[in-house]
Amino acid sequence: MKLHNQLEMPIVGLGTFRSKPEEAYIAVKTAIDAGYRHIDTAAIYRNEEAVGKAVKDSKVKREDLFITTKVWNSDQGYEETLKAFEVSLDKLGLEYVDLYLIHWFKGYDKSLSTYKALETLYKQGKVKAIGVCNYNIHHLQHLIDHVEIKPMVNQVETHVFLQNHKLQEYCVNNGIQLEAYAPLFSHNIKETLENETLNLIAKKHNKSIPQIVIRWFIQREIVVIPKSVTPSRIIQNFDVFGFELDDEDMNKIRKLNAARKIFPEFDNVDF
Numbered sequence: 321m322k323l324h325n326q327l328e329m330p331i332v333g334l335g336t337f338r339s340k341p342e343e344a345y346i347a348v349k350t351a352i353d354a355g356y357r358h359i360d361t362a363a364i365y366r367n368e369e370a371v372g373k374a375v376k377d378s379k380v381k382r383e384d385l386f387i388t389t390k391v392w393n394s395d396q397g398y399e400e401t402l403k404a405f406e407v408s409l410d411k412l413g414l415e416y417v418d419l420y421l422i423h424w425f426k427g428y429d430k431s432l433s434t435y436k437a438l439e440t441l442y443k444q445g446k447v448k449a450i451g452v453c454n455y456n457i458h459h460l461q462h463l464i465d466h467v468e469i470k471p472m473v474n475q476v477e478t479h480v481f482l483q484n485h486k487l488q489e490y491c492v493n494n495g496i497q498l499e500a501y502a503p504l505f506s507h508n509i510k511e512t513l514e515n516e517t518l519n520l521i522a523k524k525h526n527k528s529i530p531q532i533v534i535r536w537f538i539q540r541e542i543v544v545i546p547k548s549v550t551p552s553r554i555i556q557n558f559d560v561f562g563f564e565l566d567d568e569d570m571n572k573i574r575k576l577n578a579a580r581k582i583f584p585e586f587d588n589v590d591f
């Protein structure tokens with residue numbers, strides 16, 4: 321997907337939340353070998369060193385990869401974020417990151433001071449794109465009203481049970497790329513895997529349910545970052561470019577939308 325500054329962001333990436341360093345190293349290597357060019361990590365995942373080492377050890381050129389990391393809540397604020405970024409960059413062992421995100425909304429003042437640091441890093445060329453996670457329309461609008469460079473990405477919980485159509489419309493209208501985290505319903509993935517509607521669509525296409533869900537995101541033009549530390553699943557989750565869901569499939573999946581959120585509400589996170 322093309323971001324509003326023309327940077328190309330691969331639509332499918334590998335998530336690494338809850339991936340231990342030794343797992344993350346193998347997962348990232350497997351993913352890059354399987355064709356992934358986009359990896360999502362964060363300071364709080366405590367696996368940036370492993371992710372960076374796997375990137376270094378891969379045969380793919382740095383400029384062909386898209387690496388995201390995020391500033392953690394306790395590091396928000398202008399100076400704090402600049403410092404936290406250097407720590408992340410050092411752990412990753414990289415010269416730059418492709419996308420630097422604010423991990424959670426921590427109030428309007430923090431939002432602006434932290435974002436200002438992201439703008440500074442962007443102007444210095446240390447990050448190729450900047451954005452946020454866990455922002456709703458009112459958080460994004462406040463940011464847009466007060467900053468120089470509009471955020472390029474908003475990464476939020478999105479899955480078949482929480483489809484975020486309104487937020488997507490707002491993002492599209494404002495040139496912000498929506499990115500789905502917990503796309504398979506995260507620790508509740510069992511519910512996705514047992515869903516009868518998805519099961520029927522999967523059988524029809526001779527694909528797995530996770531492949532159907534990932535394909536659904538691609539057709540909605542939402543960037544998606546399924547996480548796995550299991551090599552066969554990592555490979556399977558990227559094998560989603562050779563088939564298409566039809567309108568009937570898309571409409572059936574749309575009916576699963578149920579506003580079911582499993583991560584905290586954005587306005588009052590207490591961590």
Ligand SMILES: NC(=O)c1ccc[n+]([C@@H]2O[C@H](COP(=O)([O-])OP(=O)(O)OC[C@H]3O[C@@H](n4cnc5c(N)ncnc54)[C@H](OP(=O)(O)O)[C@@H]3O)[C@@H](O)[C@H]2O)c1
Pocket residue numbers: 334335336337338360361423453454475500501502503504505506507509528530531545546547548549550553554556557583
């Ligand atoms: N910005 C934020 O606040 C935020 C919050 C949460 C997540 N994220 C990002 O989004 C990424 C994805 O979200 P997530 O990790 O919470 O959840 P997810 O990707 O929805 O689900 C991950 C779970 O699905 C399993 N899985 C993956 N592919 C599978 C397959 N083909 N068949 C069966 N099971 C499969 C994984 O198991 P195994 O690993 O055991 O294979 C893991 O238990 C994270 O890793 C992280 O990078 C960001």
